[in-house]
Amino acid sequence: MLERLxxxxxxxxxxxxxxxxxxxxxxxxxxxxxxxAFSLAMxxxxxxxxxxxxxxxxxxxxxxxxxWIFRGTPLLVQLFVVFFGLPKVGVRxxxxxxxxxxxxxxxxxxCAETVRAALEAVPAGQLEAGRCxxxxxxxxxxxxxxPQAMRTAFPPLSNSLIAMVKDTSLAANITVVEMFRxxxxxxxxxxxxxxxxxxxxxxxxxxxxxLTWLQHIGERKLSAYEYREG
Amino acid sequence: xxxKNVRKSFGQTQVLKGVDLRVDRGDVVAILxxxxxxxxxxxxxxxxxxxxxxxTLRFDEEEFRLGHMSKRDVARLRKRTAFVFQSxxxxxxxxxxxxxxxxxxxxxKMPRDRAEEIxxxxxxxxxxxxxxxxxxxxxxGGQQQRVAIARAMAVEPEIIYFxxxxxxxxxxxxxxxxxxxxxxxxxxxxxxxxxxxLGFARTVSSQTVFMEHGVVVEAGASREVFEHPREExxxxxxxxxxxxxxxx
Ligand SMILES: Nc1ncnc2c1ncn2[C@@H]1O[C@H](COP(=O)(O)OP(=O)(O)O)[C@@H](O)[C@H]1O
Ligand SMILES: [Mg+2]
Numbered sequence: 001m002l003e004r005l006x007x008x009x010x011x012x013x014x015x016x017x018x019x020x021x022x023x024x025x026x027x028x029x030x031x032x033x034x035x036x037a038f039s040l041a042m043x044x045x046x047x048x049x050x051x052x053x054x055x056x057x058x059x060x061x062x063x064x065x066x067x068w069i070f071r072g073t074p075l076l077v078q079l080f081v082v083f084f085g086l087p088k089v090g091v092r093x094x095x096x097x098x099x100x101x102x103x104x105x106x107x108x109x110x111c112a113e114t115v116r117a118a119l120e121a122v123p124a125g126q127l128e129a130g131r132c133x134x135x136x137x138x139x140x141x142x143x144x145x146x147p148q149a150m151r152t153a154f155p156p157l158s159n160s161l162i163a164m165v166k167d168t169s170l171a172a173n174i175t176v177v178e179m180f181r182x183x184x185x186x187x188x189x190x191x192x193x194x195x196x197x198x199x200x201x202x203x204x205x206x207x208x209x210x211l212t213w214l215q216h217i218g219e220r221k222l223s224a225y226e227y228r229e230g
Numbered sequence: 231x232x233x234k235n236v237r238k239s240f241g242q243t244q245v246l247k248g249v250d251l252r253v254d255r256g257d258v259v260a261i262l263x264x265x266x267x268x269x270x271x272x273x274x275x276x277x278x279x280x281x282x283x284x285x286t287l288r289f290d291e292e293e294f295r296l297g298h299m300s301k302r303d304v305a306r307l308r309k310r311t312a313f314v315f316q317s318x319x320x321x322x323x324x325x326x327x328x329x330x331x332x333x334x335x336x337x338x339k340m341p342r343d344r345a346e347e348i349x350x351x352x353x354x355x356x357x358x359x360x361x362x363x364x365x366x367x368x369x370x371g372g373q374q375q376r377v378a379i380a381r382a383m384a385v386e387p388e389i390i391y392f393x394x395x396x397x398x399x400x401x402x403x404x405x406x407x408x409x410x411x412x413x414x415x416x417x418x419x420x421x422x423x424x425x426x427x428l429g430f431a432r433t434v435s436s437q438t439v440f441m442e443h444g445v446v447v448e449a450g451a452s453r454e455v456f457e458h459p460r461e462e463x464x465x466x467x468x469x470x471x472x473x474x475x476x477x478x
Binding site: 123125126128129130131132133134135136139143144147148151 | 277279305308309311312313315317319320321322323324332333336337338381385
């Protein structure tokens with residue numbers, strides 16, 4: 001029955017055949033790359049934001065410099081510098097770790113700004129009240145100010161995460177066989193660019209949709225301390 | 231507690247021009263004065279939220295220079311004092327009970343069960359026992375301020391500073407907060423209270439200080455200050471009702 005259908009619509013066979021070949025690199029490369037790089041980006045972002053918020057001398061300037069560089073240059077250029085450029089000075093990094101490095105530094109720079117803005121938005125009285133209650137600066141930041149800031153930062157950070165899932169397709173350019181490069185490889189054999197690229201686009205859409213849904217659940221959980229009528 | 235010659239400027243404007251103040255153990259001292267006279271700034275300097283330019287602080291038998299406090303001394307003194315803010319400043323991500331226990335568990339390394347026991351007792355005392363698991367956003371202003379007072383009491387401070395604890399509240403809610411403060415005063419808590427509630431100052435505080443333009447105009451036993459003010463400015467302020475003049 002399926003055979004008959006394939007005979008009349010040959011494109012369908014290609015799409016069905018290629019689906020697992022696209023989805024599997026999506027699950028084994030795109031998602032791990034995003035997850036690892038975004039986790040590292042969060043660590044960088046919180047650290048850089050706190051250093052700037054606390055106006056730590058020298059370190060705060062260093063953070064500004066880092067953010068300036070990584071926000072001010074294209075992601076693709078950063079990938080090329082690290083993967084194709086660094087070997088020239090003897091630093092050879094495998095494609096996947098190189099992608100993790102670049103994506104976490106790039107994303108960290110953007111998210112540092114998000115987190116810093118969220119820290120600034122926490123009323124100054126929260127920090128003062130913590131200090132007056134006998135908490136140290138770091139204790140107050142960790143237990144009072146940062147949790148409130150992360151609540152504010154959660155939607156924009158989710159946004160960044162969703163953007164990053166799609167941006168990982170740029171890693172194709174440094175030979176990481178993630179979802180997009182896998183699609184390119186299939187297309188090189190069967191030459192069905194329209195169907196295949198729409199198909200991979202739909203898989204990205206599926207990933208983003210799941211993340212958006214997770215974002216809503218997360219927001220509902222986090223808003224526990226916000227007043228809701230009833 | 232005693233401070234001498236506290237001076238503080240913001241840029242060009244000198245806000246505190248040499249303030250002397252003394253609070254003995256068990257005293258309730260009210261600070262009155264029109265808006266902008268430096269009352270909040272004084273309290274903030276006493277708790278190091280603001281660094282005074284000059285002045286000395288004696289706390290028990292120890293002397294400190296306000297402009298040159300070490301971080302360790304600041305941390306140590308803060309653990310012996312508590313502060314109640316005009317805008318409550320309850321930790322927004324913590325329940326009422328957690329607000330009270332946070333300083334005990336995290337700041338003072340007290341075991342959780344003991345801290346919660348103290349927290350529950352403090353909240354009962356301010357009439358908030360039935361709201362222990364509410365977040366600040368679920369409480370009225372008066373309730374929030376009562377939790378803030380419980381938070382201040384729970385750490386058994388040697389003195390509590392209050393900065394206009396009722397001026398953000400509707401008149402109906404003011405009463406419930408003042409009642410808690412009155413009770414606290416009755417138990418012998420040492421309190422330094424910036425307020426525009428003349429009734430509270432007159433009936434509860436043992437000492438009253440009148441401040442204007444960054445200086446203490448008049449200070450003395452509350453009864454004296456209210457019944458026989460020595461200074462013309464004090465008299466005028468008391469007559470025009472500090473509430474109307476000083477509300478900010
Ligand atoms: N952080 C600040 N920066 C600049 N000026 C300030 C600051 N805090 C207070 N002031 C000024 O100091 C003066 C005294 O303020 P404040 O201590 O709040 O008075 P009060 O509490 O008696 O109303 C006011 O003129 C106010 O504008
Ligand atoms: Mg004030």
